[in-house]
Amino acid sequence: MAELGADVRGLAGDLNIDGSLGSRTAALRAGYSDAGQEKGTLYLSVDQAAAHLAACSLAGIQGDST
Numbered sequence: 001m002a003e004l005g006a007d008v009r010g011l012a013g014d015l016n017i018d019g020s021l022g023s024r025t026a027a028l029r030a031g032y033s034d035a036g037q038e039k040g041t042l043y044l045s046v047d048q049a050a051a052h053l054a055a056c057s058l059a060g061i062q063g064d065s066t
Contacts, residue, residue, distance in 0.1 A: 015052045015063065017044050 019025020019041050024032055027042040044052075056063030 015044070015049060017049055018042050 018027035024035060024038050025041050027040040030039070032038050032040075053063040
């Protein structure tokens with residue numbers, strides 16, 4: 001954690017990969033049942049998410065994706 005330059009405890013490596021179901025922005029494989037043309041939004045690739053989780057591990061903090 002020294003690379004952050006601060007004494008930080010309880011820091012989480014949260015990463016938002018997509019949106020939420022309620023706003024129809026969660027990434028789905030098929031369209032929403034009430035809006036078939038909408039499949040949500042994927043903000044990061046699998047490779048980007050993996051890199052984030054690896055970086056968290058190397059920094060000694062727990063990574064989490066939502």
